[in-house]
Amino acid sequence: xxxxxxxxxxxxxxxxxxxxxxxxxxxxxxxxxxxxxxxxxxxxxxxxxxxxxxxxxxxxxxxxxxxxxxxxxxxxxxxxxxxxxxxxxxxxxxxxxxxxxxx
Amino acid sequence: xxxxxxxxxxxxxxxxxxxxxxxxxxxxxxxxxxxxxxxxxxxxxxxxxxxxxxxxxxxxxxxxxxxxxxxxxxxxxxxxxxxxxxxxxxxxxxxxxxxxxxxxxxxxxxxxxxxxxxxxxxxxxxxxxxxxxxxxxxxxxxxxxxxxxxxxxxxxxxxxxxxxxxxxxxxxxxxxxxxxxxxxxxxxxxxxxxxxxxxxxxxxxxxxxxxxxxxxxxxxxxxxxxxxxxxxxxxxxxxxxxxxxxxxxxxxxxxxxxxxxxxxxxxxxxxxxxxxxxxxxxxxxxxxxxxxxxxxxxxxxxxxxxxxxxxxxxxxxxxxxxxxxxxxxxxxxxxxxxxxxxxxxxxxxxxxxxxxxxxxxxxxxxxxxxxxxxxxxxxxxxxxxxxxxxxxxxxxxxxxxxxxxxxxxxxxxxxxxxxxxxxxxxxxxxxxxxxxxxxxxxxxxxxxxxxxxxxxxxxxxxxxxxxxxxxxxxxxxxxxxxxxxxxxxxxxxxxxxxxxxxxxxxxxxxxxxxxxxxxxxxxxxxxxxxxxxxxxxxxxxxxxxxxxxxxxxxxxxxxxxxxxxxxxxxxxxxxxxxxxxxxxxxxxxxxxxxxxxxxxxxxxxxxxxxxxxxxxxxxxxxxxxxxxxxxxxxxxxxxxxxxxxxx
Numbered sequence: 001x002x003x004x005x006x007x008x009x010x011x012x013x014x015x016x017x018x019x020x021x022x023x024x025x026x027x028x029x030x031x032x033x034x035x036x037x038x039x040x041x042x043x044x045x046x047x048x049x050x051x052x053x054x055x056x057x058x059x060x061x062x063x064x065x066x067x068x069x070x071x072x073x074x075x076x077x078x079x080x081x082x083x084x085x086x087x088x089x090x091x092x093x094x095x096x097x098x099x100x101x102x103x
Numbered sequence: 104x105x106x107x108x109x110x111x112x113x114x115x116x117x118x119x120x121x122x123x124x125x126x127x128x129x130x131x132x133x134x135x136x137x138x139x140x141x142x143x144x145x146x147x148x149x150x151x152x153x154x155x156x157x158x159x160x161x162x163x164x165x166x167x168x169x170x171x172x173x174x175x176x177x178x179x180x181x182x183x184x185x186x187x188x189x190x191x192x193x194x195x196x197x198x199x200x201x202x203x204x205x206x207x208x209x210x211x212x213x214x215x216x217x218x219x220x221x222x223x224x225x226x227x228x229x230x231x232x233x234x235x236x237x238x239x240x241x242x243x244x245x246x247x248x249x250x251x252x253x254x255x256x257x258x259x260x261x262x263x264x265x266x267x268x269x270x271x272x273x274x275x276x277x278x279x280x281x282x283x284x285x286x287x288x289x290x291x292x293x294x295x296x297x298x299x300x301x302x303x304x305x306x307x308x309x310x311x312x313x314x315x316x317x318x319x320x321x322x323x324x325x326x327x328x329x330x331x332x333x334x335x336x337x338x339x340x341x342x343x344x345x346x347x348x349x350x351x352x353x354x355x356x357x358x359x360x361x362x363x364x365x366x367x368x369x370x371x372x373x374x375x376x377x378x379x380x381x382x383x384x385x386x387x388x389x390x391x392x393x394x395x396x397x398x399x400x401x402x403x404x405x406x407x408x409x410x411x412x413x414x415x416x417x418x419x420x421x422x423x424x425x426x427x428x429x430x431x432x433x434x435x436x437x438x439x440x441x442x443x444x445x446x447x448x449x450x451x452x453x454x455x456x457x458x459x460x461x462x463x464x465x466x467x468x469x470x471x472x473x474x475x476x477x478x479x480x481x482x483x484x485x486x487x488x489x490x491x492x493x494x495x496x497x498x499x500x501x502x503x504x505x506x507x508x509x510x511x512x513x514x515x516x517x518x519x520x521x522x523x524x525x526x527x528x529x530x531x532x533x534x535x536x537x538x539x540x541x542x543x544x545x546x547x548x549x550x551x552x553x554x555x556x557x558x559x560x561x562x563x564x565x566x567x568x569x570x571x572x573x574x575x576x577x578x579x580x581x582x583x584x585x586x587x588x589x590x591x592x593x594x595x596x597x598x599x600x601x602x603x604x605x606x607x608x609x610x611x612x613x614x615x616x617x618x619x620x621x622x623x624x625x626x627x628x629x630x631x632x633x634x635x636x637x638x639x640x641x642x643x644x645x646x647x648x649x650x651x652x653x654x655x656x657x658x659x660x661x662x663x664x665x666x667x668x669x670x671x672x673x674x675x676x677x678x679x680x681x682x683x684x685x686x687x688x689x690x691x692x693x694x695x696x697x698x699x700x701x702x703x704x705x706x707x708x709x710x711x712x713x714x715x716x717x718x719x720x721x722x723x724x725x726x727x728x729x730x731x732x733x734x735x736x737x738x739x740x741x742x743x744x745x746x747x748x749x750x
Contacts, residue, residue, distance in 0.1 A: 026732055034728075095727050102725025 010051030017044035031086070031093040035079050042072055108150050110168045110185035110241060113195065116147035117233035124230060128223025133214065140226030141206045144233055148199040151237075154187065155196050163189050163599065167243050167307070174246065181304060184243035190603045193441060194240035194373055197448045198366050202233050204569035205361040208456050211565035212357050212463060225265060225355065232258035236366050240373060245294050245304040248374070252290065252338065255367045256283040262362060263354040275350035282347040286337015290374075293330035297381075300327065310380040321384045328381055328388035331374065332395075339371030341429060342399045345422045346674055352414040356459030359414060364421045364451040369444045372428040376437045379604055383435070393433025393514075397525045399426030402671075404532040408539070409657075409668040412469045413458045416540050420495065421451055423529060427510055430526060436513025437604040438597045442584050443510055446502035449580045450494040453573035457488035460562040460570065461544060465555055471543040473551040480559040483567045485545050487574035492541050494577040496534035497634040504631070505581030511630050512586065516618055527633050534637030539653075542645035586627070588620045 021044060024037030046065045053061015083093050090098060120143025128136040158166075165188035173183040187195075206229060213225055235254025242248035257280075264276030294304060300323055301309045313320050335341070340348035351363045362368070375382060375392065382389050400423045407419035424447050431440035462469055464481055478485045494501035497508070507530060514523045549556050561567065584596030618626070644652045657664040666672065 022735060026728055026735070098727070099725030101723070103720040103723050 007051050007055040010055075011048060014044045014047040014051065017041075017047060020044075029094050029096055031083050031095055031098075034095065035076075035083075039072060039076070042068060108153050109170075110154065110166075110187055111170055111183075113147050113151045113154075113185075113199070114234045114237035114241065116143045116150065117230040117237065119143055120230035121227050121234060124223050125227035128227060129220045132219055133222050136223045136226050137210050137214075140230055141203075141210060143230060144199070144203050144206045147233065147237070148203045151195050151199040155192055158187060158192050159599075163192075163602065165189075165603075169243075178302060179298065179304075181244050181246040183247065184305075185241045186243040186306065187241070188603055189600050190373070190377060190441070191240050193445060193600065194369075195237065197445055198233075198236050198240060201365045201448050201452050201573070202236070202361060204572055205229075205357050205365075205452065205456065208360075208459070208566050208569040209355075209357040211563045212459055213355065221265075225262075228258050228261045228265075229358070229361070232262070232362060232367070236370070239370055243306055245297065245306075245309075248377075249290065249294065252334070252370065252374075253287065255362070255370060256280065256287065256338070259283070259351065259362050259367060262358040263351045265354055265358065269353070272353040275347075275353040279347040279351050282344050283337050286334045286344055286371075289330045289333025289337070291334075293327050293334060296323070296327035296330060300324075306377070310378075313380050313384060317384050324381050325385040325387045328378070328385040329391060331378060331381075332388060332392055335371030335375050335429070336395065337371075338374075339368050339425045339429070340399075340422050341371070341395050341426060342402055343673075345399060345403065346677060348422055349415055349418040349670070352412070352418050356414065356455060356462060359418070360452045360455030360459065363418065364455050365448040368421065368425055369428070369448065372425065372432060372440055372444050375429070375432045376441050376604060379432075379437050382432070389433050389435065391433070392429050393519065393522055396426045396429030396431070396433050397522045399423065400430060400529045401426075401525050401532070404529045404536065405667060406670050407536045408532065409664065411471050413461065413471050413474070413540065413544060414455075414469055416471075416536060417451070417454055417458055420454075420533065420537065421447075423533065424451065424495070427507070427526065427529070430522060431510040431513055434514050434517040434519050434522065436510060436517070438584075438600050439506065439509035439513040441600060441604065442581075442596055443506035446494065446506040446577070446580050449573055450491040450501075450503055450577040453487055453491035453570060453577050454495065456566070456570055456573065457484050457491065460484040460566055461488075463562055463566070464559050465551065466558050468551060468555060471540065473555075474544045474549070475547040475551075476545070476549040477559070478545040481545075481561050483561060483570060487567075487570040488545070489541060490574040491577045492537045494581075496537050496638055497530055497630060498534075498638070499627075499631060500581070502577050502579070502581035504634075505584055505586070508586060508627055508630055509584065512618060512623060512626050515622075515626055527630060530630055531633035531637040534634040535641045538638050538641030539645050542641060543650070546646045547649055586623060588623045588627075 018041050021037045021039075021041030024040065025034050028034050028037060046068055049061040049065050049068075051061075053059065053065075086098065087093055092098075120139050123139040123143070124136050128139070165186060168185045168187075170183040170185070172180065174181045206226075209225070209229065213222060217225065232255060235251045235258055237251070239248055239251025239255060242251060260276045260280040260283075263279050264273050266272040267276075297309055298304055300320055301312050303309060303312075313324070337344045348363055348368065352359055354363070382392070403419045403422035403426060407416050407423065410416045410419060424443070428440045428443050428447070431437070431443065460481065461474065461477060461484060464477070464484075465474065468474070490501065494503040497504045499505075511523060511526055511530070514526055549559075584594050586594065644650060669675075
């Protein structure tokens with residue numbers, strides 16, 4: 001229960017958010033869009049954590065969320081650095097064109 | 104006894120010489136190799152005689168010197184132990200002495216023809232051979248004896264193949280090794296049999312138990328003795344395993360003298376004599392020994408008549424004389440057999456070294472048809488060779504006469520008249536082919552090239568000195584075993600060896616078989632007559648009529664002559680019966696079993712894995728989103744699974 005919102009609703013919102021993120025990650029071609037979609041999926045997970053945390057009356061859910069946010073920030077910097085490096089080499093960040101590692 | 108000079112020093116010194124020559128010889132040069140190789144054997148001879156002389160004059164009680172435990176496994180144990188008794192003392196006395204002489208001779212024979220490395224290798228192996236042979240004769244149990252037994256076989260292989268850059272020498276070495284292995288296999292089986300019967304391989308315990316309870320062991324001993332004899336057949340070149348010895352002449356001549364005439368090939372006789380207690384309990388095995396010996400004696404003697412290579416004649420003569428020794432052992436005349444081992448070592452070593460001197464002078468030529476008239480050019484070689492030839496022919500009073508007569512008398516005494524007839528005929532044959540050899544080589548006029556004639560020279564003193572010593576021994580060596588007709592006690596040799604070789608023969612048995620003086624004189628006269636007949640025939644054919652009668656006979660029986668000259672085509676027979684089937688089998692195993700089946704299974708497995716990889720790799724598209732989708736589908740699948748199991 002987050003401020004009166006029932007757990008079921010929170011999980012529904014989380015699931016919807018996750019599916020949105022997933023759709024973005026699978027369908028978009030720009031690496032940055034995919035990256036943003038992954039962030040959305042991660043936040044869907046955060047939402048579920050907070051929902052369960054408050055439903056169980058413990059703080060652990062919220063604590064884990066803070067960790068996730070911190071790590072997501074670090075990951076964002078690394079990911080963006082990779083994209084910059086990739087762009088310098090290939091002059092594109094279209095993932096369909098970055099497919100050297102195949103049979 | 105001299106406790107300061109333990110018996111193990113006798114084999115250990117040549118071993119040290121082997122290590123010195125083998126490890127340092129190439130670096131330190133020929134002088135060092137000569138000093139280390141000859142010196143170590145000289146020292147070993149000195150040590151051996153320091154022990155042997157008191158033993159000969161003392162009470163001949165066997166001495167066993169245990170160095171320490173060696174193998175202990177379950178109920179089995181074998182010690183490193185050396186044994187000095189009349190039999191091993193006899194063997195050691197001539198192995199060390201003749202070995203030393205041949206080392207000295209080798210210096211002259213090998214020094215100029217060899218590179219530093221070849222010279223060092225030669226002496227290293229020669230020393231290793233001395234070590235193995237002395238281990239063999241001094242061992243106190245079958246296991247240690249087997250070490251020496253295998254060691255001499257190995258050295259024989261290494262030295263036959265000394266000129267390994269020649270194909271036939273390498274092949275001869277290989278042949279010797281393989282044929283010897285067949286015999287060794289029999290020896291091993293015999294040892295296993297002995298261990299299962301007696302729970303020990305110690306000589307004293309095995310022979311003691313067998314003698315204590317003959318009835319218990321006799322039924323099994325026939326098989327065991329036949330196995331042991333198979334080992335002797337291989338090592339001592341008897342029919343049917345004699346084929347390696349004539350080929351062994353591909354090695355340097357001193358090696359032929361030391362290993363393939365005087366010492367190693369008599370190891371089989373020594374072993375049979377050593378096991379005489381067992382063989383006496385297995386009369387069937389003794390019968391086989393006697394018959395094989397007689398067949399070998401006459402068979403090799405016949406082949407020797409038609410050979411033209413000087414060393415081949417001597418090789419077949421060795422095979423024939425070894426047959427004599429086994430014949431003696433087989434009828435129970437072990438003392439006579441060992442006597443012939445001793446005298447044969449002297450005169451055959453002398454003959455081989457003499458032939459080496461001839462070959463040396465002829466610049467490597469071995470074909471007697473291109474020799475002749477060497478008498479005046481090589482006087483020392485000629486006279487020593489002649490003495491040794493008279494000795495092997497059995498002309499009194501040279502050494503060979505007494506030992507051969509002892510064998511003939513022994514065979515006659517045991518009423519094996521057919522074998523006696525064969526042996527007598529072989530004696531005449533021996534005299535014939537040996538005098539054929541002497542006549543072709545030394546008499547008449549020179550038949551080689553002018554260049555060879557110009558090159559002819561007497562050998563250096565390091566080669567002639569051993570010849571002279573051996574010739575003296577060939578002359579006098581038989582006098583230690585004069586037959587009984589020269590008075591009771593004249594046969595010191597029999598008295599010396601009896602405790603070891605005749606422990607089971609009772610006094611009555613000896614008396615029963617003993618021949619009267621008249622018969623003995625008659626036998627002697629017959630054997631001398633046979634020898635003289637052979638001698639005179641050879642001289643009249645080859646000296647006075649320069650070989651024409653022999654050519655006439657060969658021309659009138661071309662098929663028979665070709666058969667004999669080609670050694671009864673036994674090699675060809677073995678080639679067809681054994682070598683080629685084995686070759687075929689090996690090829691089958693290689694091409695079909697190994698390549699097709701074993702490799703095939705392996706390759707099929709590898710091919711399937713490769714095929715699977717080839718097909719599955721198309722899943723690897725390189726597109727990140729495909730992987731993400733797969734991940735998602737996997738997640739969905741897992742969720743469904745969890746839900747499915749949950750309900």
